[in-house]
Amino acid sequence: MKSLTECTVGCEGRIVKIKAKDPIKGRLVSLGLTKGSEIKILDHTLAKQTWEVESDGTKIALRDEEAATVFMEPKGSCE
């Protein structure tokens, strides 16, 4: 289990936990980031302050604080 911010660009896996509190959690869920959904890290800005991930065909931008609350089980090694 790794938080999104611990992953590198290109990393793929499945979400296993979201530690964010409501209402942010609700927002993440309604964008498709829920326990069980697949996720891929697409990009981050230079300072790694903002991240872009893709889940189920939807691309989502989020800040490192929020990304750090989403945990995934990476498929294969992804360092």
Add this chain to the structure above:
Amino acid sequence: MKCGNCEEQKSDNRDARGGVSGLKKIKVALAGQPNVGKSSIINSMTGARLHVGNFSGVTVEKKEIYIEKEGYEIEMVDLPGIYSLNAYTPEEQVAKNFLYNEDYDLIVNVVDANALSRNLIFTFQLMDMKKKMILVVNMIDEVEKQGGAVDRHKLEELLGIPVILTSAKEHRGVDEIVDYVIEVYKKNKPKNKLFYDERIEEQIEKLIRVLHKSPHFKDPDEARFIAIRLLDRDEEIYKTIHDLPIFIELHEMLGKIYKELEMEFDEESTSDILSNERYALSKALVMKTFKSPPKRVTLTDRLDKLLIHPVFGLPIFLFLMWLLFQITFEVGSIPMDLIDAAFVEVSNTIKAVLPSGAIQSVLSEGIVPAVGSVIMFLPNILILFLGINLLEQTGYMARAAFLLDGFMKRFGLQGKAFIPLVSGFGCTVPAYMAARTLKNPKDRIITMLVLGFMSCSARLPVYVLLIGAFFPASHAGNILFIIYISGAILGLIVAKVLRTVLFKGEPEPFVMEMPPYRFPSMKALSVELWIKAKLFLKKAGTFIAGASMVIWFFSSYPHNSQLVQNYEAKMEAAANEAQKVHLQNELAAKELESSYLGTIGKTIEPLFAPLGFDWRVSVATLSGLAAKEVVVSTLATLYAVGDADEKSGTLIERLRENISFKAAVALIVIIMIYSPCIAAMSTFWAEVPQWVWRGFYMIYPNVMAWVAAFGVYNLLDFLGY
């Protein structure tokens, strides 16, 4: 209590319907997640011209559009997009309030075929409401082009509501919507097909039994909805039951149910349990009804590789903005002389045709040149709007927000605030509205307080005029870019100050959908530009014409016959022609000074004297509070009146003669910072109810503008300009 009351009102309204015009009325709520194409569908169905854009949160206020068909008058209400009934941002709240409290007959739920499973989660929430409902699966063109498909009949069967596949872009299926609306309206409500896990259903039953004890929730469907919303931790619904006599019983029971379910499902909150349920359900549904297109690298993926590249992303963004202002100035200037010449022609014709007198003067010297001086800038304005529109339509807007988020965070804002800020370059009014997409009230008010520093397109004429008069032509585009960027940077700095001094606390978290890139439709672009052009010409023909008439009147009256007589005598005695012309000019200037406007100008002159403004520039500056274009028309009128020999040169030349470089830069600074126009100010008042902020908003930009202009003026003075 509220819910019970509006239930009663509803039935009253229903009886009263269908009377007056003979048409039966159907009210339809168009609801769905953001950026699925709700507004586009209405446009495609009805030929309306609702604003669309390729990012979440384009529509921030509900809009009604009417269609007549088969003896029905159908009112389609375009709602802002909403991700979930647990609304998050103020504009989502607008949609939620409508869905909960308004009286409407059915819901048309629009979903994006590209993201069906995510969209269906919201569909299930809507289905809990037990309203008559139609599902519209939009953007089907994109899915099919990639080789995917949606099984409409299977989806209908499983959901138990009619399903229509549409493409607003290709005008496919959209006309069916009206037919279905009428058909569904006539039919009875369909049976509920949406059930949750048995353990949840059991608890829902328990809640319904308690709710039934209250006279407000006798309707089993409504009671079920309330029960589900309570499990979904919907605060609004919680508030509505709060004042009921059954509240205590309900409250106790809810506490127990929450605990039980959370233990049983091992989740933190019952709302998570429901989300998981809906998620599983939608996955299953999508599996049965959706043939997903083969995975491949899309255009969006390839573009994003470059456009949001960690290193190149920001420079590319800055380059694009620079390019926009460059083109705005350079290309926009091409037709300027033509437009100018056309208005001079009109003026001359009026002089030739009309008998001389007050009417001829007000037209040929007051209104026509003033309006012309403003319309001259229509090409610049249209190019700027085209640029902003492209930003909105292509999907690049969300990318810019992504790129700038880290930067904006340092100034106490978040990336999403970029969207209203950029709209502010077009017009401040919709930008104030767009700030509704910011959830946190502090973020929102900070953004709104600095929005005025994003120079709107109405200020463009003033800038272009002053740049043309006081800067070398080779740098004009760059100067324009610098002006806009300085405004933006100033806005960020002020935001930072506001955040540290007045609004302590962290900015709201940034979570935003990044839509795929889409080719802008030429038709939509030209329609938007046409609307902008029409609005601008209308404003020039009415508001600005009116303002310039007032300015002309106050600058021409009262007549000082004593003064005229004195000068006529002097002119008689003049030795040569040159002296005569000199005296004539002096007379014109004196007359202007003794006019009403001159008197006013002289009174306020001391306020602006430290900035190097004469009374005419002072008056023009003040008149800009009505609308920024008026600054230009006022300058045009005032500097024309004071000039006896009217053919001598253009407004630009007169400005050069009368205003120093330092004062011109100070004027640019003032225009950049001080209060926006009346329309924008009243929008701010409508959007911000707190008196403190209204008051603050009225004062601080003006004080700041003066101080900054004073600083710049003296700095330039010190540097020897």
